[in-house]
Amino acid sequence: MSATLVLATPRVAGAWRRHLVALAAAAAVIVAIFHRDVARLVTIWWTSTTFGHCLFIGPVIGWLVWQRRVELGRLTPRAWWPGLALVALGGLGWLMGEAGGVSFARQFGLVAMLQGAVVTLLGAQTARGLLFPLGYALFLVPFGxxxxxxxxxxxxxxxxxxxxxxxxxxxxxxxxxxxxxxxxxxxxxxxxxxxxxxxxxxxxxxxxxxxxxxxxxxxxxxxxxxxxxxxxxxxxxxxxxxxxxxxxxxxxxxxxxxxxxxxxxxxxxxxxxxxxRWFDRAPDAPAFDPRTLSAPAGGAIGLPIATLLTVALAGIWPLWAAATAHATVVAGTLARPHPPGWRDIGDVPAGAWRPYYPGANRRLSVRYVGAGAPVDLSIAVFASQGEGHKLGAFGTGVLREEGRWLRVDDEAPIDGASVMRITAPDAGRHAVERLVATWYVVGDTVTADERRVKIETMKAKLFGGPQRAVAIHLSTPIVPGRDARADIAAMARALGSIRTLGDRAAGL
Structure with missing residues (x-):
């Protein structure tokens, strides 16, 4: 930015210094407040083969800004209070992600708050000149x-x-x-x-x-x-x-x-x-024309006040999350259901399929035998949901990350449950297949949709409701001459209300 200030008048150069110092201070405070999310982002960039390219996005943004240094030097930065709306929108996104345990939303919200700080402290005119670098910063967030x-x-x-x-x-x-x-x-x-x-x-x-x-x-x-x-x-x-x-x-x-x-x-x-062959932009063409970027008629605000408001608005959301958080106690042991017409023959054997929920507070996997082949019932109870202990986390649930069970296809629902056909190739010779039906009980809601689980979890965390969540799975092998769907449906009917089963598992 020093080259820009040389080209600018002393008054404009001084304005740039003041505004850049304010922006650096506000960004440093925001990064400090959300250091956990910053650390998570950097860890993903460094360790994930899918998002390793994100390591280059920051330097690319710096290069894009440097390419615009001459044009930016012809603009005068002005604090602009409507930019606080972007800070607030980013903070709200972070809060939704914190409530739902969605790291993408938290990381997206963090980037949006930093973008909002740029708009607020450098002004709408400068932000328009930096429009592409600001937008390109969204690639810092791992998604896809x-x-x-x-x-x-x-x-x-x-x-x-x-x-x-x-x-x-x-x-x-x-x-x-x-x-x-x-x-x-x-x-x-x-x-x-x-x-x-x-x-x-x-x-x-x-x-x-x-x-x-x-x-x-x-x-x-x-x-x-x-x-x-x-x-x-x-x-x-x-x-x-x-x-x-x-x-x-x-x-x-x-x-x-x-x-x-x-x-x-x-x-x-x-x-x-x-x-x-179709490149139509000259390599030395200016990124934008400063003469076309007129300053907005209103919205001006003092730089010190704008800086304080930016930092304060970013800090509200973690305080909200802390105020509505509360511990939920799951007491007692998980009782084994006794569905009529089915015989409990013990726990699901080691090595057989089980859902993977490492953060669950209580778990149960029981094998039953009825008129057909065995059907396994698996229940996982979460006292509350968050990072490392939630339903729908990547690498957990029906298919464990890098596990031997693989998804073959989704099938039609059974009694409101999502149904997946999975397989485990055995020594490269044949494949063993199972049918798995899944329900989730969150608060008063029974659903098979992980997105609905996140929404209900957000509502509970934002407004102080019960945060218990239960995952219920029925599974059975797929063998010739047997209707696996009918066996799962019969077991579901014998268990009765999935909502009641979930409430009992959660100790309600």
Whole structure:
């Protein structure tokens, strides 16, 4: 920013110094208040292979601001109180994330509060000049994992025809492919999601810095998504084909090295090459024209007051969260239900499928036998929900992260429960499948939707309601000649009201 101040008049240069000092102080206080979320963000950037590209977003934002230094030097920063609305909106988002145990919402809210501090302390005119760098800061927040399941299916859809064309006999069962001598799982890590997420961040940057036409920008962004998906499908096919020619150990080992270090660079270069011919923005073109950015007619506020209000408004939300938090006691032991017509034959054996809830206060897994095959009942009780102890946390629930049970497909609900077909390939020879039905009881609500669980949890935390939550699962193996859905439905009817079962499990 020093180069900017040299170009500016002494009065404007002094204004920049004052406002930048105020912004740095406010940002430092906000980061200190939300240090837990900052630490979590940095940990994700450093350890996650999906979001490692986020480490480069900060330097890129700094470079984007530096590119605008001459134009910014021709503007006069002014504190602007309407920017506090963005601080408040970010704080509210953080509070929703804190109440629902959603780290994405907390991290998004933190970034929005810092964006709001820039708008408030530098003013609307300067914020318009910094519009793209400010917006690009949203890529600091790890997001996009929801695209993994559809990308897994797309990868399978690309691989299967190529295997048939190459003469390798292959069948697919959800995300499992049996090709030649081996079983292959198109896991989340193989879906190409991390590649697509990084390419979207890269594509947005190139679209802004290398194109003026919005049509060309949109076309380049589309290419940035389509090419990685197709390339990932070809990579997966190549891995399976190589395994058929050599061995699965040799093929997957080579694939991980190539995919991690070479493949991303090749596809990135290919995307740039496709768009290069249509670049229509000169490399030295100004990022914006300061003459077109008129200062707003109103909204001016003194810099010291604006700084204090920014910090105070950001600090309100953690105080609200602390004021409405309260401990919920879960007493006693979890009683074993006795559904009529079913016989309790003991706990679910070790090694069999069980839901994974490491943060639950109480758990129960019982195997029953009725007219058909055994049906397992699993219950997990949470006294309250938060980071590390909640329903719907990544890597918990029906499918444990990197566990041996894999999702095959979702099926039609049973008595309001979500139903999933899962499988566990055994030594590469065959697959054992199970049907799992899931209900959640949160407060007075029975649902199978994890989003509804988060909403009810938010309401309880924000307004002081009961925070107990219960996960209830019924599961049974899928075997020929037997209706697994009918067995689960019969067990659900014998258990009676799911709401009552959840209340009893929670000690109500």
């Amino acid at each position: 994992e929801a695209i993994e399941p559809p990308l897994q299916q797309l990868t399978v859809a690309i691989v299967m025809p190529l295997l048939h064309l190459s003469g390798i006999p292959a069948t697919s069962n959800g995300v499992l492919i049996h090709a030649g001598r081996y079983w292959f799982e198109v896991a989340e890590a193989c879906s190409g999601a991390k590649f697509v997420i990084a390419m979207v961040a890269f594509g947005v940057l190139v679209a802004n810095t290398c194109f003026l036409s919005w049509r060309r920008r949109a076309a380049f962004l589309a290419i940035s998504v389509i090419v990685p998906i197709l390339a990932n499908g070809l990579r997966a096919f190549g891995t399976i084909y190589a395994a058929d020619l050599t061995s699965v150990e040799a093929a997957t080992g080579f694939d991980h090295i190539v995919y991690g270090w070479v493949f991303f660079g090749i596809v990135m270069a290919a995307v740039l090459a496709l768009g290069w």
